[in-house]
Amino acid sequence: MHSVDELSSAAIERVMSGAAVHDNALSQPTARDALAHKTLILLFYEPSTRTYASFYAAGLRLGMRVLPVPVHNSSVLKGESLEDTVRTLQEMGDVIVLRHPDIGSSLRAQRVCRVPVINAGDGAGEHPTQALLDLFTIRQLGSVKTVTFFGDLKHSRVVRSLSKLLAKQGFICLMVPAHADLGLPDAPAHEWREVDTFTDVLYVTRPQVERGKIAVKYQVTKKMLERCKPTLRIFHALPHTDEIHAELEEDPRAAWWLQVANGVQVRANVLCHVLQARSRL
C-alpha cells in the first residue's frame, strides 16, 4: 500500500470496518494462527515515534512476530541500496512497513519485493495509513462535511494523502495555506476568514523543517476560532510545537489524542487487509 490512489472504495470500507473484519477473522482459530506465524518487518529510515510504535503495537496485538530493523545498525552504512535491503528483508518476513525520506521509495521497494510493502511515509510523498486513521476518526465524529487544511500544505504528505482520500469519500476539502508559498499547486487557496464559519474539521499541519525548508511561523489560537461552529474539531498528526497555541492543548475541540488512539486499530486493519489480500493470490 503506497498511495491512497490505489485504494478502491471496497478496500477503504474493509480498512474502516476492519474492527469487524479482523475481529471475525480472529475469532476463527485458523485465521488467528495464520497471522500468528507471520512476521512484520519495520524498516524506518527516518525518526518516528507514533507511526513506528503504532505499527509495532498493531503487529503485537494481532499476535504477529515483529522484527524491527535498526537503521543505525544497517547496511545503509555500507552503502546498500533500498532495493537490495528490501530484497534481503523479504526473506525474513511477510510484510514490510517502510518509512524513507525519498518520494516514491515505497513503490521502488515494492517493485523488487514479493511481500507487500506498506508506505509509512515517503518523504514529501504520501502517508496513506495516517490518512486512513484520520478518515476513520472523521467518520467516527459523525456529521463532518467540510475539512479545512491549514499551515504548510505544500510539504505535507498527510495533506496530500488525506485530501485525496476525503475527496473520494465525498467530503469537501479546503486549503488555507499559512503563507502564499505553502499552498498546494493543484488546489485553490482560501483565506481562513472565508471558510471558518462552516468548517467542521480544521486539520493543522506542522512546519516541515525536516525537509530542509525554512519554517514559516504560524499559530492556531482560540481567537482564530471564535467564529467557528461549536462542533468544530481540530486535528493534528503530532507532534506539534508552536503551530498550536498552548491554550488549546486541553481544549475539548482538540481531536489529536483521538487520532492517536485510533492509530493502532486502523494499522492493525491495514495489516489484515494487506495480508488477507495476499493470501488470496
Place this chain on the structure above:
Amino acid sequence: MHSVDELSSAAIERVMSGAAVHDNALSQPTARDALAHKTLILLFYEPSTRTYASFYAAGLRLGMRVLPVPVHNSSVLKGESLEDTVRTLQEMGDVIVLRHPDIGSSLRAQRVCRVPVINAGDGAGEHPTQALLDLFTIRQLGSVKTVTFFGDLKHSRVVRSLSKLLAKQGFICLMVPAHADLGLPDAPAHEWREVDTFTDVLYVTRPQVERGKIAVKYQVTKKMLERCKPTLRIFHALPHTDEIHAELEEDPRAAWWLQVANGVQVRANVLCHVLQARSRL
C-alpha cells in the same frame, strides 16, 4: 512506581515474595493469559544495558509482548514533550518503563498517563527497582544488619532509593562519602575506619561523570577491607570501572553478579505487582 516512598510494607513483601505470588498467578491459566495479552513499553532516554535488558527479559519471561521505543527514532528529535510522548504510548501498551535524565520525570509522566509508569531511573532522583532487587539480594544473604554506602553518594539515585527502603525495613544505613563534597545533605557522614569492623554490606557507587560532574577518584582495595568481617559482601549496581580494584573482581565477597541474577526476577515481580494492582481498579 516512582519512588520507594510510595511502597507500603505489604507492597514490598509482595515484590520480595513475588516469586511465589507470580508463580501462583502464572499457574492459573487465566492469570497467565491476562499477562500474555499485555504489552510492556520500554522508553529509555538514557543509555542502560542492565535495566533495559532485565525489564525486556522480565516481560518476555512473563509471556508479555514487549515494545521498545528507540529514542534515536523518536519524536524527541522533533521537540515533543515527555508528556505528549507518554500520552501517545499509553494507546499502544499496558505499562511503560521509563528512564529519563530529569528528576521527577516519572511522576510527571504518570500525571498524564492512565497506564502505570515504572521509574527505571529519573536522573539523580530515584531508581526504585534497583533498590528492590538490592533489598531482595540483601535479604537473601540472611543475616545483614548494617549496610554502608561508599563513594559518590550525593549524585547516586541508587543510594537515595535503597537507603530509604532499607531504613523502612529496619536495616542500619551508614554513609561514607569518598570526599567531603559527595555526602548526602540529610545524613551524617562517617569515616570508613569508624564502621568497617561491623559493616555487613559495603555498597560501592560509581563516580557520576554522566551527570556533568567532575569525578572524584576513589577505589576499594583488599587492603581497605582487612579489618572487615569475613562475611562482608560488596555490592555494586554495575558497570564499575576503577572504583573497585581489579583484585576484587573474582573475590568471593563480590555480590554484584548475585544482584544482576536477581534483577530479572524482581523486575518480573514488579511488573506483576503493578499490573495486578491495576487490574483490580
Place this chain on the structure above:
Amino acid sequence: MHSVDELSSAAIERVMSGAAVHDNALSQPTARDALAHKTLILLFYEPSTRTYASFYAAGLRLGMRVLPVPVHNSSVLKGESLEDTVRTLQEMGDVIVLRHPDIGSSLRAQRVCRVPVINAGDGAGEHPTQALLDLFTIRQLGSVKTVTFFGDLKHSRVVRSLSKLLAKQGFICLMVPAHADLGLPDAPAHEWREVDTFTDVLYVTRPQVERGKIAVKYQVTKKMLERCKPTLRIFHALPHTDEIHAELEEDPRAAWWLQVANGVQVRANVLCHVLQARSRL
C-alpha cells in the same frame, strides 16, 4: 560456536540437514515448547542488516523470545568490558549471538559465560554462520568441486571461515587476490586466468574499508567471466558496491539472493544445534 575449526563432520551435517532435524524436533510439542521458552539475545557492536535480521527472524521462526540489546543504549558507553556485559546478559537469556570488532571476542565472551555464544563476526577473525549458509548453498547447487575466492582475501573473515569449512568437506579452494597485498598469508595466490575455466563458484569479497584499510579497487565484469563454465555461480556475502559490475546484478549466474534466502534457515539450524547440544549437558 566461535570458529569453523570446532565443527565436527557430524555437527556440520546436523546443521546442513537441520531442516529435517528441527522440523522433526518442532513436530514434537515438547521440543517446540522447549524452544519457545528460550530467549535469544542479539548483541551487535557493529552494523549489520543481514546477519542481525536473519538471526532475529530465525529466532522468531523457531518461536523463541528475542531480546536485542541496542549498543547505542548500552553500558559500553560507560566503559564496561565485553566480559562484564556478557556475564550480565547470560542472566537474561539462553543463547547470545555476538558481533564484535575484535578478533577472538567471541571466545573471550564464551570463557566467562555459561550460555552458548554464537560468533556472528569477530572483526577480521571468523564468521562461521555465514560460512555454514554458504556451504549449504554450494551443496544445494549440486555439482560444485572448485570454489575460487576473489578480491580482498586478507581482511575477509568470510574467506577465512568458509575456505576452512570447504577444505574439511573436500572442496578445492583457490585464492585469487585482487592485489598482491590482499592475499592470505598461508595460501598460494593464483591469477584468475589460471583458474577461470574450471572454477564452479566464484566467491567475490568486499574491499574492507571498515577495518581502517585503504580499499583497493577491483570489479568483476561479464568480460572477466567469458571463458568460464556456463554453470558458474557468483557468490557474495552482500552488501556489494562496485566490486560487482551493475551488468551482473540480474545475471542468472548471481547466487547472492540464494545465499540470503538460505540464511534464516541455516541460522535456525545453528540455534537448534547449539541449544540441543546444551540441553543434553
